[in-house]
Amino acid sequence: xxxxxxxxxxxxxxxxxxxxxxxxxxxxxxxxxxxxxxxxxxxxxxxxxxxxxxxxxxxxxxxxxxxxxxxxxxxxxxxxxxxxxxxxxxxxxxxxxxxxxxxxxxxxxxxxxxxxxxxxxxxxxxxxxxxxxxxxxxxxxxxxxxxxxxxxxxxxxxxxxxxxxxxxxxxxxxxxxxxxxxxxxxxxxxxxxxxxxxxxxxxxxxxxxxxxxxxxxxxxxxxxxxxxxxxxxxxxxxxxxxxxxxxxxxxxxxxxxxxxxxxxxxxxxxxxxxxxxxxxxxxxxxxxxxxxxxxxxxxxxxxxxxxxxxxxxxxxxxxxxxxxxxxxxxxxxxxxxxxxxxxxxxxxxxxxxxxxxxxxxxxxxxxxxxxxxxxxxxxxxxxxxxxxxxxxxxxxxxxxxxxxxxxxxxxxxxxxxxxxxxxxxxxxxxxxxxxxxxxxxxxxxxxxxxxxxxxxxxxxxxxxxxxxxxxxxxxxxxxxxxxxxxxxxxxxxxxxxxxxxxxxxxxxxxxxxxxxxxxxxxxxxxxxxxxxxxxxxxxxxxxxxxxxxxxxxxxxxxxxxxxxxxxxxxxxxxxxxxxxxxxxxxxxxxxxxxxxxxxxxxxxxxxxxxxxxxxxxxxxxxxxxxxxxxxxxxxxxxxxxxxxxxxxxxxxxxxxxxxxxxxxxxxxxxxxxxxxxxxxxxxxxxxxxxxxxxxxxxxxxxxxxxxxxxxxxxxxxxxxxxxxxxxxxxxxxxxxxxxxxxxxxxxxxxxxxxxxxxxxxxxxxxxxxx
Amino acid sequence: xxxxxxxxxxxxxxxxxxxxxxxxxxxxxxxxxxxxxxxxxxxxxxxxxxxxxxxxxxxxxxxxxxxxxxxxxxxxxx
Numbered sequence: 004x005x006x007x008x009x010x011x012x013x014x015x016x017x018x019x020x021x022x023x024x025x026x027x028x029x030x031x032x033x034x035x036x037x038x039x040x041x042x043x044x045x046x047x048x049x050x051x052x053x054x055x056x057x058x059x060x061x062x063x064x065x066x067x068x069x070x071x072x073x074x075x076x077x078x079x080x081x082x083x084x085x086x087x088x089x090x091x092x093x094x095x096x097x098x099x100x101x102x103x104x105x106x107x108x109x110x111x112x113x114x115x116x117x118x119x120x121x122x123x124x125x126x127x128x129x130x131x132x133x134x135x136x137x138x139x140x141x142x143x144x145x146x147x148x149x150x151x152x153x154x155x156x157x158x159x160x161x162x163x164x165x166x167x168x169x170x171x172x173x174x175x176x177x178x179x180x181x182x183x184x185x186x187x188x189x190x191x192x193x194x195x196x197x198x199x200x201x202x203x204x205x206x207x208x209x210x211x212x213x214x215x216x217x218x219x220x221x222x223x224x225x226x227x228x229x230x231x232x233x234x235x236x237x238x239x240x241x242x243x244x245x246x247x248x249x250x251x252x253x254x255x256x257x258x259x260x261x262x263x264x265x266x267x268x269x270x271x272x273x274x275x276x277x278x279x280x281x282x283x284x285x286x287x288x289x290x291x292x293x294x295x296x297x298x299x300x301x302x303x304x305x306x307x308x309x310x311x312x313x314x315x316x317x318x319x320x321x322x323x324x325x326x327x328x329x330x331x332x333x334x335x336x337x338x339x340x341x342x343x344x345x346x347x348x349x350x351x352x353x354x355x356x357x358x359x360x361x362x363x364x365x366x367x368x369x370x371x372x373x374x375x376x377x378x379x380x381x382x383x384x385x386x387x388x389x390x391x392x393x394x395x396x397x398x399x400x401x402x403x404x405x406x407x408x409x410x411x412x413x414x415x416x417x418x419x420x421x422x423x424x425x426x427x428x429x430x431x432x433x434x435x436x437x438x439x440x441x442x443x444x445x446x447x448x449x450x451x452x453x454x455x456x457x458x459x460x461x462x463x464x465x466x467x468x469x470x471x472x473x474x475x476x477x478x479x480x481x482x483x484x485x486x487x488x489x490x491x492x493x494x495x496x497x498x499x500x501x502x503x504x505x506x507x508x509x510x511x512x513x514x515x516x517x518x519x520x521x522x523x524x525x526x527x528x529x530x531x532x533x534x535x536x537x538x539x540x541x542x543x544x545x546x547x548x549x550x551x552x553x554x555x556x557x558x559x560x561x562x563x564x565x566x567x568x569x570x571x572x573x574x575x576x577x578x579x580x581x582x583x584x585x586x587x588x589x590x591x592x593x594x595x596x597x598x599x600x601x602x603x604x605x606x607x608x609x610x611x612x613x614x615x616x617x618x619x620x621x622x623x624x625x626x627x628x629x630x631x632x633x634x635x636x637x638x639x640x641x642x643x644x645x646x647x648x649x650x651x652x653x654x655x656x657x658x659x660x661x662x663x664x665x666x667x668x669x670x671x672x673x674x675x676x677x678x679x680x681x682x683x684x685x686x687x688x689x690x691x692x693x694x695x696x697x698x699x700x701x702x703x704x705x706x707x708x709x710x711x712x713x714x715x716x717x718x719x720x721x722x723x724x725x726x727x728x729x730x731x732x733x734x735x736x737x738x739x740x741x742x743x744x745x746x747x748x749x750x751x752x753x754x755x756x757x758x759x760x761x762x763x764x765x766x767x768x769x770x771x772x773x
Numbered sequence: 774x775x776x777x778x779x780x781x782x783x784x785x786x787x788x789x790x791x792x793x794x795x796x797x798x799x800x801x802x803x804x805x806x807x808x809x810x811x812x813x814x815x816x817x818x819x820x821x822x823x824x825x826x827x828x829x830x831x832x833x834x835x836x837x838x839x840x841x842x843x844x845x846x847x848x849x850x851x
Contacts, residue, residue: 107842220785244843246787305785318787342796 009041009309020048029377033370042310042359042367047374049277049315050284053548056378059514060546063527071540073503080201081122081273083542084194085504087463087568091453092196094128097136097189097469097508097564099547103222103245104186108153112186113161113247117319119188120165121273124256125322127200127263128192131438132451133162135172135188136469136508136562137427140181142419142771150184151427151772157247158188159430164249165256168439169431170449172469175664176419177628179477182552187508187545189469189564193453200263202272204286204294204325204351209269211283211294211349212331214338215255215321218278219304221245222317251320251343258341259322267330274321280314282323284357288375293354299362302344310359310366325351385524386517394478397629399615403698408745408752411620412668413763415702418619421665422767423676440464440572445677446595447497447661448565452572462573464593466500469564472663472704474617476559479632480522484529484561486633486706489640490663491565492537496644497659497709499594499651500567502537507544507563512556514548519556523548526561536637537644539565558628569593594651596660597677598684598712601739603657605671605686606721609643609708610731613699619664620702633706639730640707646728647709655720658712666702670710671736672743676761685740685757690747691733697747712738775851776818776830780844781811814838823850 010016017027030039030047039047049055057064069077075092076084082096100115116133123130135158140147162169167190204211222245262268270290272282279301287294298310304318326334331347338345352358357374359367403411415421425444433442433449441450448468453461470490476483492502509526512519534541550557572593598605615621616630650656662670671688678684692700699705713721718734725732743760745753782788788809795808816833820826830848839846 107840110843216787219787221787243783243785246789246843248787248789248792250789250793304787 012038012041012044017044021052022048026051026379033373033377040366042314043369045311045315046280049280051378055277055281057546058379059381059383059548061380062382063524066527066531067541068531068534069540074540074542075196077542078544081125083506084199085542086196090196091461092194093191093465094123094126094194095191095506095566096122096543097187097506098545099508099510100186101547101550104154105184107244108150109157110244110246112154112157114245114319115186115188116158116161117247117252118275119190123190123192124259125271125273127198128194129260130167130190130192132170133167133190134170134467134469134564137174138180138185138560139176141176141178144181148772154186155427155430161247161249163432165253166435168433168435170451170467171443174424174427179558183550183557185510185560187562191467200271202286203270203290204292205290206269207351207353209328209351210326210331210347212324212326212345213301213348214345215343216251216318217302217304217344218313218316218318220312223312223315245317245319247319254341254343255320258338258343262334262337267327267334269325269327271322271324274323278316284371287371293352293356294349295352295358296349298359300348310361383514383520384517385521387521388518394629395631400624402696405752414623415619415665415669416760416764417767419768419771421619421669423765425765426769441498441593441595447494450498450593460573462571464569464572466495466498466567468494469562471560471562473558473560474628475632477628478617480525480559481529482632482635484526485533485635487561487563488530488533489635491563493644493661495565495567496647497661499648500569502539502565502567504542504566505539505563507541507561510547510550510560513551522559526559537641594656594659596674597658598674598738599657603712603714603738604718604734605736605738606711606732607708607735608711608730608732611700612705613696614703614705615699618704620698633704635706642728643707643730646725646730650724655713655717656711660710662708666704668701674710675757676764683757683761685742686736686738687744688736690735692748774818774820774826776816777849777851778814778830778838778846780839780846782843783845786843826850
């Protein structure tokens with residue numbers, strides 16, 4: 004049976020599918036001069052796309068530290084796996100879905116969540132929690148309100164239907180994302196450390212099985228779309244949008260976890276980007292085997308589908324697995340029980356080749372390992388961008404006058420990046436499955452309890468946080484990336500957790516521009532430096548390049564998600580109770596960000612320096628992102644984090660919140676806004692200026708600072724603890740009352756009703772979205 | 774004038790709702806395939822010239838009623 008409507012394979016067609024002229028020549032050599040068939044050309048263009056081959060980024064990714072005593076599985080599999088003790092492990096990864104979300108925000112974001120969930124449960128893990136990191140343009144930019152709403156709804160739609168709680172994330176707005184938003188999704192799952200499933204197609208003669216949804220013409224060539232810039236013409240090139248079906252994925256999750264309880268599965272991999280192509284080539288390449296796939300036996304949703312389409316479709320909710328001989332029927336029975344398709348589509352062979360047949364006729368016959376090995380690997384030219392010196396040297400405006408403090412604070416509280424993200428995160432289910440110990444908006448990191456298969460508490464809890472200040476990365480690509488690592492780990496410290504592993508999602512611009520490539524390299528090196536200093540490895544990750552529109556690149560955005568462990572977290576927890584109750588029940592081993600009681604002392608741990616560069620305040624004053632990136636002192640950072648963790652473990656620290664966008668006053672206010680179970684309370688800040696500029700003191704974004712509150716009785720113990728860890732500290736105020744007052748060197752600067760400021764902060768985003 | 778806009782997913786786009794309904798129908802023993810669910814929008818647009826009214830309905834589709842990435846519309850002036 005022949006295939007209709009297949010274009011003739013020519014060099015121009017190959018270029019159109021995204022291959023370069025050089026790559027076309029390599030391809031011809033690999034085939035000994037014969038022309039590829041059309042589906043073969045599709046395989047090449049997908050496998051050698053930036054998205055699948057990491058051709059520009061691989062040589063720099065080697066710099067990332069990926070080893071540690073707890074690491075069971077580092078980068079290279081569907082997700083990284085880290086040991087959490089007593090036979091348990093967590094699998095996690097973060098992945099981008101930037102380009103699809105810009106084209107169709109709801110489905111793009113939803114399928115991003117679906118994809119990362121599959122990556123995690125493919126490993127044999129039951130997903131416990133999600134995070135998401137979002138970057139949007141200015142709210143008034145064209146289409147932006149719709150993108151924000153669509154992305155939030157899409158994430159909620161998929162995650163909530165799957166019944167996976169959202170534990171947190173971060174969201175910022177900057178003009179650099181006006182034409183290219185970022186949607187990075189993270190999932191963490193739990194599994195037995197001796198029962199990890201991997202994508203290996205091993206065992207000659209074993210059957211390859213297709214399970215899950217039928218294949219349609221979804222997102223044909225999404226992987227090569229993600230590897231090209233958007234331009235005026237991208238309207239026309241739009242492939243069929245992938246639509247997520249979370250209820251089917253829930254069935255696939257339960258079916259997979261059911262068959263994972265048996266020994267029927269030898270290898271399994273999710274069909275993600277480049278669908279059947281990348282899953283089959285990667286599985287065979289890892290095992291050093293060959294594959295024969297009968298494409299006509301792949302379950303199809305539509306009539307008239309071609310081998311090209313079947314190889315490249317990105318239909319969601321599908322897996323490719325290798326069955327233990329004789330177990331095929333049992334696997335099919337389980338999948339049918341859950342209402343899903345399952346069938347044998349081929350075999351593992353010893354030929355080292357991928358043979359794709361169509362009604363008995365081979366239409367694809369390619370060597371697997373040579374194709375993978377010959378995947379281009381570029382050491383692209385790098386050049387330090389010229390703008391760096393100019394932004395660093397930009398003069399600062401005159402210091403803020405005392406009379407301007409209140410107006411500035413009110414503006415900052417309403418800036419979209421600083422304002423409460425309540426409008427977004429209230430759409431997400433944060434407590435489904437009832438394991439959430441610290442949910443969205445309540446702490447610097449989310450915390451979830453780990454239960455076993457029977458629902459029994461293991462006594463362990465896992466904390467997670469994702470961060471990246473891309474303005475810092477723009478000002479200093481190296482230190483900005485290091486800041487992202489430090490802040491993600493600092494957020495874990497603020498809830499009392501020890502960092503055990505990181506995953507990254509490196510979002511950068513077009514790698515063919517030397518400036519972007521230099522920036523990318525610096526980002527990897529900065530991450531390396533911070534990881535080594537803080538002694539935490541990167542165990543999985545994803546790279547998203549070509550984040551450009553009309554030649555304009557986004558700010559470098561190396562998103563970092565940190566995962567931390569709380570070893571002993573057993574005991575009853577009152578769900579939905581105010582922080583004071585919920586957290587004291589677990590013996591103060593966890594810590595939220597909100598003040599817990601009136602008349603507690605407020606302390607600042609860490610030192611404030613004259614650092615306004617990249618701050619929200621400076622953006623507000625000058626309209627520009629400029630200045631020097633704040634310094635990151637990694638040795639001080641390490642001591643600070645250890646100090647706060649110990650203070651939480653000892654039960655001294657009642658709340659901890661790191662200073663980030665908006666600076667010290669905003670951080671203290673955020674702790675006040677969340678107090679009394681979200682009702683909020685007042686506080687009185689009394690700051691000492693010393694030699695600092697007033698604006699640096701109040702709104703500068705010096706890193707490595709944490710605002711904590713302690714009871715009056717604990718103040719001297721905190722002083723001792725800080726001295727032991729050599730962490731600078733200062734009492735900066737007291738909690739309580741209904742008003743927020745601010746005084747600097749004894750001079751009152753501000754006296755406002757706390758509830759009114761809280762209202763500004765809480766309502767700004769919703770108001771801006773209209 | 775009364776206008777009826779029928780909005781359907783473009784061919785090839787997965788329709789989870791249609792799939793669920795199809796499975797439901799199969800559960801009742803009906804033989805049926807390719808169930809696709811769209812929506813019907815009725816509008817009352819002032820004007821007497823059908824071509825002009827249709828053009829205005831088309832503008833409404835472009836701006837708000839239809840997601841051009843995933844859906845297509847057919848407009849009928851009654």
